[in-house]
Amino acid sequence: MTEAAIRLNDVRKQFGNTEIIRGVTLDIVKGERHAIIGPNGAGKTTLFNLISGRFPITSGEISLNGQRIDALPPHLIKRRGLSRSFQITSIYPRLSTFENLRCALLWNQGYKYSFWHTLSRQKELNAAAEHLLEEINLTARRDVPAGLLAYAEQRALEIGMTVAGDATVILLDEPTAGMSHSETDYAVALIHRMTEGRTLLMVEHDMKVVFDLANTISVVVYGQVIASGKPTEIRANRAVQEAYLGALEA
Amino acid sequence: MSTTLRAGAMPAPRSSLVGPIFRIFLIFALCMALPWLFYNYTTGRHSGFMLTMFSQMGMMAIFALSYNMLMGQAGLLSFGHAVFFGLGGYFCIHLLTAAGGGSLPVPLEILPLIAGLCSMLVAIVFGYMATRQRATAFAMITMGIGELVATAAVMFHAFFGGEGGVSSDRMIDRSLFGLTYSQGVQVYYLIVAWSFISILAMLYLTTTPLGRMANACRDNYERAQFMGYDPKFVRFIQFALSGLFAGIAGGLSAITYEIVTFDSVSGALSANALLMVFIGGTNAFGGPILGAVLITLMQSGVSLISNSWLVYVGVLFIGMVTFAPAGLAGLIAMHSPLQQAGRLKPLIVPYIRIVVPGLVTLIGFVGVVELLSFKTIGAAQGKKLVLFGNPIDATTAQPWLIVTGMFLLGGLWLWREGRWFHTLWEAMMADLKPKKGAAQ
Incomplete structure (x- = not known):
């Protein structure tokens, strides 16, 4: 039996009378880079919100490394090793770039709600934050309030904050949206590097990014997974071509 | 640098x-x-x-x-x-x-x-x-x-x-x-x-x-x-x-x-x-x-x-x-960016130009408030009104006219100087920016 990092079993989500997620069953195998693609409004981001605990599910089961997480609030899910990014940049605008990254590392390094440690004296924590800062290429912007960063810089920070710490499962929601070609190339290399040895689940519209990064792809259309498999299989899949890829190439 | x-x-x-x-x-x-x-x-x-x-x-x-x-x-x-x-x-x-x-x-x-x-x-x-x-x-x-x-x-x-x-x-x-x-x-x-x-x-x-x-x-x-x-x-x-x-x-x-x-x-x-x-x-x-x-x-x-x-x-x-x-x-x-650039001095005169009308407006405002307050409370208590060290007769029109005039005209003057100051400030801040960029 393959070990699933995330297992979704007939997950459904209704908003009012509208069913957005209509019975998704999906296994994300440990260590794979799994991309979710699909047309706008298919429910990809909603799926992310359900897995990460942002919204409660209506029915079904979600488990992380074999343990049910579908009734847990986001912070408890995060503590079990699942970290996510946001499609719409979600950072701490008044804190500096460095502080943003340091906050992302705090829980992981065991500081919890401590009011007795001085942050500036925590060598390991600060070194880790500085290292992340270098990884996302923002060392020159270290002390700038994150709200004043350029858009692409904020996106890079968003990725940095998500991969900070040792979460075993990383969810990235359109990590390269709005980036230029060169920025996208850099982001793809960064994601590749930072998710080494972890499980990656991402929503992405840029097919180049998907085929560069993912070794498994699932296609979500109208709240259901219509196909799931290796990139080559997905490319060859007829239903997918009709529903999605075909529309792109046409 | x-x-x-x-x-x-x-x-x-x-x-x-x-x-x-x-x-x-x-x-x-x-x-x-x-x-x-x-x-x-x-x-x-x-x-x-x-x-x-x-x-x-x-x-x-x-x-x-x-x-x-x-x-x-x-x-x-x-x-x-x-x-x-x-x-x-x-x-x-x-x-x-x-x-x-x-x-x-x-x-x-x-x-x-x-x-x-x-x-x-x-x-x-x-x-x-x-x-x-x-x-x-x-x-x-x-x-x-x-x-x-x-x-x-x-x-x-x-x-x-x-x-x-x-x-x-x-x-x-x-x-x-x-x-x-x-x-x-x-x-x-x-x-x-x-x-x-x-x-x-x-x-x-x-x-x-x-x-x-x-x-x-x-x-x-x-x-x-x-x-x-x-x-x-x-x-x-x-x-x-x-x-x-x-x-x-x-x-x-x-x-x-x-x-x-x-x-x-x-x-x-x-x-x-x-x-x-x-x-x-x-x-x-x-x-x-x-x-x-x-x-x-x-x-x-x-x-x-x-x-x-x-x-x-x-x-x-x-x-x-x-x-x-x-x-x-x-x-x-x-003021800290200006201070770091050592440019606080050029602000002295602009500040004087702000403070003077500001004081006039303030005195006018205080006068209006104190006269009104005297009319409603102080007079009934049989007190004498003393404003800025001068005894004042609140029953005559003269003090009312002076303080109201100071308040209104001072306010107008302050508003004009304030606009000028604002433009000057923006210019000074804009002047700082390219310097900072060049330093990096």
């Missing part, structure tokens, strides 16, 4: 700590010396008025900073913060009586801390209710708590002493340092000591993981959740700790005045906290101290010379919120 900039930006724990600590001790020494500036060497007495005012400033500084732990640092607007100040006061006055009666073998110096801890227990109970919410709901719950305690203060006489309050005697002959606290200056020293301990403790809290996550939850509570933190719990601890310091301030107030009344838990004092913090500035750590000093100065000083001092506080508040939302500290901080 670029290397020095980088070096300044890097954390240098050791060297950067020596400076602040030295500065803190310098300020501590200055505060201790302050009453001696008003010492009357012929009578051999301290100025009681000044001592009370400085004591009040000390406790209000703690109170305002504790409020800013919620307002500025955690983004929580509370309308009931006086509850923790006032209850700290009530606890302390009862402790004082117990210690004086011999049933509590604790020196007076420690009482504010015990009162603070009692307040913190109350803050834990009320905080559990309030901090489950944020934003408007939080504000409403704190307002409810404030009303609840204010009502309780009138109803439960055993603890709150009803409308007359509870009084006690601070000369309990129990002191760590053998002090009797019969003189105001000794109490003032106690307040300075506790103010410094509290201020340093609150400053320390801003450097801790909790302090930073309070900022993070203020900026974006949802993201904090996805970092493993429960924003409710962050708010809860922050709220409890803020109650501790408010309680210490209240305890000091009880020792100073030897009486605690219903006013100390009232909504008016909660509003005062908000006023001090906003006027001082919520972003900088020291902002609320500035606000506490200024508001206390107005309360003690201006209230002596004018019945309408609350009008001035109100107008100051509206003015600050409208024109300088970052408060006094924000106004000071605005």
Whole structure:
């Protein structure tokens, strides 16, 4: 039996009378880079919100490394090793770039709600934050309030904050949206590097990014997974071509 | 140039700590010396008025900073913060009586801390209710708590002493340092000591993981959740700790005045906290101290010379919120880039051009307010109106015309100069930017 990092079993989500997620069953195998693609409004981001605990599910089961997480609030899910990014940049605008990254590392390094440690004296924590800062290429912007960063810089920070710490499962929601070609190339290399040895689940519209990064792809259309498999299989899949890829190439 | 900039930006724990600590001790020494500036060497007495005012400033500084732990640092607007100040006061006055009666073998110096801890227990109970919410709901719950305690203060006489309050005697002959606290200056020293301990403790809290996550939850509570933190719990601890310091301030107030009344838990004092913090500035750590000093100065000083001092506080508040939302500290901080570039000098003349019409408008405004207030209250009391050292006959038209004219024309003049100043300021700031870019 393959070990699933995330297992979704007939997950459904209704908003009012509208069913957005209509019975998704999906296994994300440990260590794979799994991309979710699909047309706008298919429910990809909603799926992310359900897995990460942002919204409660209506029915079904979600488990992380074999343990049910579908009734847990986001912070408890995060503590079990699942970290996510946001499609719409979600950072701490008044804190500096460095502080943003340091906050992302705090829980992981065991500081919890401590009011007795001085942050500036925590060598390991600060070194880790500085290292992340270098990884996302923002060392020159270290002390700038994150709200004043350029858009692409904020996106890079968003990725940095998500991969900070040792979460075993990383969810990235359109990590390269709005980036230029060169920025996208850099982001793809960064994601590749930072998710080494972890499980990656991402929503992405840029097919180049998907085929560069993912070794498994699932296609979500109208709240259901219509196909799931290796990139080559997905490319060859007829239903997918009709529903999605075909529309792109046409 | 670029290397020095980088070096300044890097954390240098050791060297950067020596400076602040030295500065803190310098300020501590200055505060201790302050009453001696008003010492009357012929009578051999301290100025009681000044001592009370400085004591009040000390406790209000703690109170305002504790409020800013919620307002500025955690983004929580509370309308009931006086509850923790006032209850700290009530606890302390009862402790004082117990210690004086011999049933509590604790020196007076420690009482504010015990009162603070009692307040913190109350803050834990009320905080559990309030901090489950944020934003408007939080504000409403704190307002409810404030009303609840204010009502309780009138109803439960055993603890709150009803409308007359509870009084006690601070000369309990129990002191760590053998002090009797019969003189105001000794109490003032106690307040300075506790103010410094509290201020340093609150400053320390801003450097801790909790302090930073309070900022993070203020900026974006949802993201904090996805970092493993429960924003409710962050708010809860922050709220409890803020109650501790408010309680210490209240305890000091009880020792100073030897009486605690219903006013100390009232909504008016909660509003005062908000006023001090906003006027001082919520972003900088020291902002609320500035606000506490200024508001206390107005309360003690201006209230002596004018019945309408609350009008001035109100107008100051509206003015600050409208024109300088970052408060006094924000106004000071605005100048730091110019100061770093060594360009403060060219501002001298523009400032004079602002201050002169500003003063004219202010005098006109004060005149209008005082004349109106005299007409409604002062005249009935059979007093004589004295404005700026001159006796004035409010029944003639002349003073009315002069002050109204000063106010209106001064305001117009100020408005014109203000526009000019604004353009100049923008130009100066724009001038700084390319220089900065080139340096990087």
